[in-house]
Amino acid sequence: MKRFKKMSVILLLCMLVSMLAMPVSAKAAALNRKSITLNVGKSYKLKAKGIKGRITWTSSKKSVATVSKAGVVKARKKGTAVITAKYGKKKLTCKVTVKKPVKGVKSYFKTVDLNMSNFLQYFTPEIVRSYDSTWGDPNGYRILWRAKDLNGWYLFSTKNFAVEYNIQIDYDTEDGRQTLTRTTENSSFLGGYEYDLSSAVITPNRVKGTLTFIKKNAVTKIRYRNDETLKRRRVSDCKFIKELDDYIMRNYYEIGYAVMSFDTILLPFE
Numbered sequence: 001m002k003r004f005k006k007m008s009v010i011l012l013l014c015m016l017v018s019m020l021a022m023p024v025s026a027k028a029a030a031l032n033r034k035s036i037t038l039n040v041g042k043s044y045k046l047k048a049k050g051i052k053g054r055i056t057w058t059s060s061k062k063s064v065a066t067v068s069k070a071g072v073v074k075a076r077k078k079g080t081a082v083i084t085a086k087y088g089k090k091k092l093t094c095k096v097t098v099k100k101p102v103k104g105v106k107s108y109f110k111t112v113d114l115n116m117s118n119f120l121q122y123f124t125p126e127i128v129r130s131y132d133s134t135w136g137d138p139n140g141y142r143i144l145w146r147a148k149d150l151n152g153w154y155l156f157s158t159k160n161f162a163v164e165y166n167i168q169i170d171y172d173t174e175d176g177r178q179t180l181t182r183t184t185e186n187s188s189f190l191g192g193y194e195y196d197l198s199s200a201v202i203t204p205n206r207v208k209g210t211l212t213f214i215k216k217n218a219v220t221k222i223r224y225r226n227d228e229t230l231k232r233r234r235v236s237d238c239k240f241i242k243e244l245d246d247y248i249m250r251n252y253y254e255i256g257y258a259v260m261s262f263d264t265i266l267l268p269f270e
Contacts, residue, residue: 031085035095038065038075046071046094048085056086065096105247108218109156112211116204122148122155122211125165125202126266127195130188133228141195142188142230143167143202149268153213157257158265161209170199187264218244222260222269234270235260 028050036044048055048071057067064079073083075098085092112118123145130142145163147155164185170177171193182189183205218241225236238260240248252259260267 029087029090029092031092031094033094035097036073037097037099038073039099039101040075040077041101042075044073046073046083046085048087048092051085051087053087058084058086059096060084064098105244108215108244110153110213112213114161114207114209114211116207119163119204119207122150123265124148127197127200127202128230128232128266131229131231136228136231140188144187144264144266146266147268150213152216154216154219154260155211155262155265155267156214157212157252157259158262159210159212159257161211161265162207163204163264164206166201166203166205168199168201170196172196214240217241219260232270235267237261 030049032047032049033044036046038044046057046067055071057069057071059065059067059073059081060083061079061081062076064076065081065083066074066076067083068074071085073094073096075096078098078100080098081096083094083096085094112122114122126144126146127141128144129138130140131137132139143165162185164183166181166183167189168179168181170179172178173193177196178193180189180195219238220241221239223236223238224233226232227234248259251257
């Protein structure tokens with residue numbers, strides 16, 4: 001009986017030792033990240049969970065990303081690499097994407113504060129026919145401001161843009177030719193007359209606002225919509241180089257600024 005008890009105790013101890021010596025199952029083992037994205041020069045520490053014992057860290061492409069004995073990943077140059085954590089006969093991996101940070105995002109933009117001295121450097125007035133959006137019938141004219149084509153730059157956005165101007169234009173009536181003279185900020189003027197557009201003289205009185213320009217090489221695609229009120233194509237939205245996506249989203253879209261889509265301004269190609 002004593003011998004039986006002794007054997008039972010020995011057997012139980014062996015079972016406990018074997019359980020403690022068993023490696024952690026692959027299911028329980030994991031890295032804290034399966035993939036990471038880093039800018040060149042940045043670091044990130046990978047942590048292994050559920051693994052006891054020595055871990056060997058390696059990189060599939062050391063020129064892109066290296067990894068230390070402690071699991072610290074260092075981004076070297078643009079590209080992708082796979083970091084492997086090997087323990088025993090098993091291994092875990094993490095994909096590393098390294099991006100080249102855009103230096104000087106703001107160098108793609110420039111701003112101009114408008115005043116009476118510089119306004120006509122950037123805009124010229126243009127009288128265009130306006131139409132009823134339902135039936136397409138002519139319903140008057142609009143005065144829009146045509147942005148001038150600046151070498152290498154697009155007009156990107158405006159803030160607090162406003163123009164007060166004088167307009168003088170001749171029109172014909174049954175009593176003969178008359179002259180309309182008006183001071184206004186409104187872009188539209190109506191009337192049942194035939195205006196002599198060649199006689200128009202439009203002179204800004206007061207201007208305000210800030211213009212933001214973007215480099216043309218930062219714009220990858222321009223999409224258009226049909227504006228039935230003017231019977232012409234207008235810009236609907238644009239795509240930009242990927243490096244600017246986050247910056248434009250934070251500084252324009254999220255706070256409600258229009259981007260290359262204006263009401264009273266015509267871009268050079270609209």
